[in-house]
Amino acid sequence: MIWAIVALAAPALALVAIGLIPPLRRSGRPAAWVSVAAISAALAAAAVAAAEVVRSGPAVREVLWAPLHSFPPVRFGILLDGLSATMAVLVAGVALAVQVYSLGYMSGESRPSLGRYFAYHSLFAFAMLGLVLSHNTLQTYVFWELVGLGSYLLIGFWFERPAAARAALKAFWTTRLGDVGFAVGVVVLWAAGGTFVFSELFERAADGSLAGPMLAVGVAGLYLGAAGKSAQFPFHVWLPDAMEGPTPVSALIHAATMVAAGVYLMVRIAPLLAHTPTVSAWVLGIGCLTAFLSATMALVERDVKRVLAYSTVSQLGYMMAAVGAGAAGAAFFHLSTHALFKALLFLAAGSLIHALHTNDLFEMGGLYKRMPWTAATFLIGALALAGVFPLSGFFSKDEVLAGVLDHGHRFAFAVLLATAFLTAFYIFRAFWLAFLGGRDADRHAHESPPVMLAPMAVLAAGTALAGLGGWRAIAHMLGVSVSFPEGVHAGHPPAIVPVLGSAAALAGIALAWSGYGRGLWSPAALRAQLAPAVRVLERRWFIDDLFLALYRALYLVPTRIVGWFDRYLVDGVVNWVTDRTRAASQALRVTQSGRVQDALYFLVAGAIVLLALAARS
Amino acid sequence: MTLPRLLVLSFAMFAVGTFGVLARRHVIAVLLSIELMFNAANLAIVSAAWAHGLLHGVVVVFFAIAVTVAEVAVGLALFVLAHRLRGTNQLDDLNTLRG
Numbered sequence: 001m002i003w004a005i006v007a008l009a010a011p012a013l014a015l016v017a018i019g020l021i022p023p024l025r026r027s028g029r030p031a032a033w034v035s036v037a038a039i040s041a042a043l044a045a046a047a048v049a050a051a052e053v054v055r056s057g058p059a060v061r062e063v064l065w066a067p068l069h070s071f072p073p074v075r076f077g078i079l080l081d082g083l084s085a086t087m088a089v090l091v092a093g094v095a096l097a098v099q100v101y102s103l104g105y106m107s108g109e110s111r112p113s114l115g116r117y118f119a120y121h122s123l124f125a126f127a128m129l130g131l132v133l134s135h136n137t138l139q140t141y142v143f144w145e146l147v148g149l150g151s152y153l154l155i156g157f158w159f160e161r162p163a164a165a166r167a168a169l170k171a172f173w174t175t176r177l178g179d180v181g182f183a184v185g186v187v188v189l190w191a192a193g194g195t196f197v198f199s200e201l202f203e204r205a206a207d208g209s210l211a212g213p214m215l216a217v218g219v220a221g222l223y224l225g226a227a228g229k230s231a232q233f234p235f236h237v238w239l240p241d242a243m244e245g246p247t248p249v250s251a252l253i254h255a256a257t258m259v260a261a262g263v264y265l266m267v268r269i270a271p272l273l274a275h276t277p278t279v280s281a282w283v284l285g286i287g288c289l290t291a292f293l294s295a296t297m298a299l300v301e302r303d304v305k306r307v308l309a310y311s312t313v314s315q316l317g318y319m320m321a322a323v324g325a326g327a328a329g330a331a332f333f334h335l336s337t338h339a340l341f342k343a344l345l346f347l348a349a350g351s352l353i354h355a356l357h358t359n360d361l362f363e364m365g366g367l368y369k370r371m372p373w374t375a376a377t378f379l380i381g382a383l384a385l386a387g388v389f390p391l392s393g394f395f396s397k398d399e400v401l402a403g404v405l406d407h408g409h410r411f412a413f414a415v416l417l418a419t420a421f422l423t424a425f426y427i428f429r430a431f432w433l434a435f436l437g438g439r440d441a442d443r444h445a446h447e448s449p450p451v452m453l454a455p456m457a458v459l460a461a462g463t464a465l466a467g468l469g470g471w472r473a474i475a476h477m478l479g480v481s482v483s484f485p486e487g488v489h490a491g492h493p494p495a496i497v498p499v500l501g502s503a504a505a506l507a508g509i510a511l512a513w514s515g516y517g518r519g520l521w522s523p524a525a526l527r528a529q530l531a532p533a534v535r536v537l538e539r540r541w542f543i544d545d546l547f548l549a550l551y552r553a554l555y556l557v558p559t560r561i562v563g564w565f566d567r568y569l570v571d572g573v574v575n576w577v578t579d580r581t582r583a584a585s586q587a588l589r590v591t592q593s594g595r596v597q598d599a600l601y602f603l604v605a606g607a608i609v610l611l612a613l614a615a616r617s
Numbered sequence: 618m619t620l621p622r623l624l625v626l627s628f629a630m631f632a633v634g635t636f637g638v639l640a641r642r643h644v645i646a647v648l649l650s651i652e653l654m655f656n657a658a659n660l661a662i663v664s665a666a667w668a669h670g671l672l673h674g675v676v677v678v679f680f681a682i683a684v685t686v687a688e689v690a691v692g693l694a695l696f697v698l699a700h701r702l703r704g705t706n707q708l709d710d711l712n713t714l715r716g
Binding site for chain 1 (some may be wrong): 638709711712714715
């Protein structure tokens with residue numbers, strides 16, 4: 001247990017050190033090394049803590065946070081079980097790889113800027129580990145928002161660029177929209193169950209004291225928060241724009257960790273979800289929709305990072321679909337492998353961008369000769385994403401498909417299978433365009449430095465090997481977690497599932513190869529023929545436009561009306577009174593001629609009147 | 618001469634003075650008209666004192682004449698300054714208090 005606290009404290013200390021000691025922050029590289037050392041320590045501590053869990057089972061350490069009058073006290077606690085320990089190792093591991101990679105990728109930054117970058121990274125690592133290790137919903141919410149802050153700061157790291165500043169705001173507000181649901185869910189579950197603590201909520205749900213609409217509303221609220229963070233339809237709009245941030249940030253936050261936090265939360269509350277079939281059905285449906293829609297959007301994207309972003313949204317949809325279908329263990333397995341291979345893909349894409357200074361796939365081509373290591377690692381990541389045996393993605397995608405089919409969701413299974421085909425196609429389209437395409441990008445492109453290649457190599461090894469025995473390990477770890485009291489068992493799908501999955505993947509790859517590799521069909525001609533459909537995809541199914549229209553209808557129109565009322569009715573009365581006053585005084589001005597004799601006329605007239613009155617009485 | 622007739626004379630003088638103050642445009646003429654009004658008042662007081670055989674009224678009028686002379690001196694000084702500053706002694710042109 002002490003090691004879990006060490007894992008949480010190390011990035012926090014690095015953040016405090018870099019944040020509060022200005023000379024350290026402005027020094028750049030030393031600040032980076034402080035951050036890297038801290039995350040290394042966190043990784044080691046998390047690994048030891050995970051070993052502890054395997055040896056002696058889940059453990060909780062809690063302190064009193066807020067004693068409440070006539071309510072159970074609120075406790076601040078760390079829950080160390082198989083789920084949180086695995087996730088902590090994953091987060092710390094990817095964060096370490098990304099921070100080391102950043103040493104090379106961000107080498108062009110000024111020193112204070114580099115210090116700021118690593119301060120944000122430490123903040124993010126601390127927040128993410130805190131979120132993972134929370135033992136109650138309220139504490140999760142606190143770290144959840146801190147993670148959102150870290151994401152905002154890192155997306156907007158290049159805040160001089162208006163697009164980056166806008167993207168940071170968009171990400172923050174969109175996820176905040178879901179977080180309103182999270183807050184409602186936390187409070188509703190607390191009101192109905194009388195506790196914030198996960199394990200106690202599970203007990204109440206199991207013995208029936210927490211049930212009915214309150215449970216459903218609470219779980220749906222938490223799902224809204226998770227949908228915001230995990231970029232589920234219709235909240236997915238922020239993730240492609242978040243690619244304005246530095247590429248390592250995209251790898252860490254918008255591929256491997258933060259966006260997975262929503263899935264993690266849903267896996268964590270899987271026992272509650274099991275009691276709310278309606279919410280589960282929604283989670284499954286929206287997951288499938290998200291997976292399919294974003295895969296189609298990736299088909300026509302030119303920006304290599306955005307292809308990966310759509311792919312991330314799509315894979316998150318996969319995980320959510322698995323959670324909704326009741327295969328939360330498979331979802332977590334896919335989360336783990338996805339964190340590895342998607343971080344790898346992003347780092348490889350970052351290596352491309354670092355060398356070419358462009359994101360546009362159509363300006364790349366033939367780069368495998370100049371950047372062999374980048375090409376090889378990208379290929380491994382792409383094969384894993386497509387789900388090709390024996391890479392990790394194959395196994396986890398297979399588990400997800402099997403889980404969905406096993407729980408009897410045939411239509412969802414078909415949608416996810418189609419998505420797998422699209423996934424294989426778009427990622428290999430990107431691969432061919434960037435590395436093999438006929439055009440030779442003659443730009444003096446050069447391979448990235450070892451400090452960037454080493455993390456890629458480590459992640460590539462992880463991607464290649466995590467599938468072998470990975471499911472057994474994950475299932476074992478989940479077996480010692482409070483969210484899976486009965487353990488995790490692999491489904492028993494028909495043997496057709498891996499065959500179908502592999503067939504979809506290979507078909508997608510073959511299609512990409514025939515079009516972009518061999519030129520058996522012309523992508524440009526197809527694009528011209530399907531122009532209306534392509535336009536729908538390029539406009540992202542008009543979902544961003546729909547948001548804009550909704551914003552205008554629900555917000556701008558009422559504000560215009562209220563503004564008109566204020567401007568012309570409220571202000572109108574005030575202006576009318578002042579106008580009349582001014583006009584009256586204007587009329588009275590003529591009496592003030594300034595000639596002393598005009599005043600005397602009145603004086604004399606007054607005297608005469610008084611005299612007349614006196615004479616009458 | 619009886620008291621009522623003297624008072625009518627005094628009132629007539631006052632009226633003529635008031636008309637002069639209101640109607641004339643040059644400051645000297647206005648000042649002269651004001652003097653006429655003063656003296657109308659003085660005449661009324663003296664007449665009343667004479668009719669009642671009292672000496673108080675006569676004494677008051679002496680004081681009033683002295684004060685009037687001093688006041689004329691102040692008024693003339695003001696007009697001289699006004700002429701220096703504004704270049705005119707026509708009342709219609711001295712209208713800086715216009716609203």
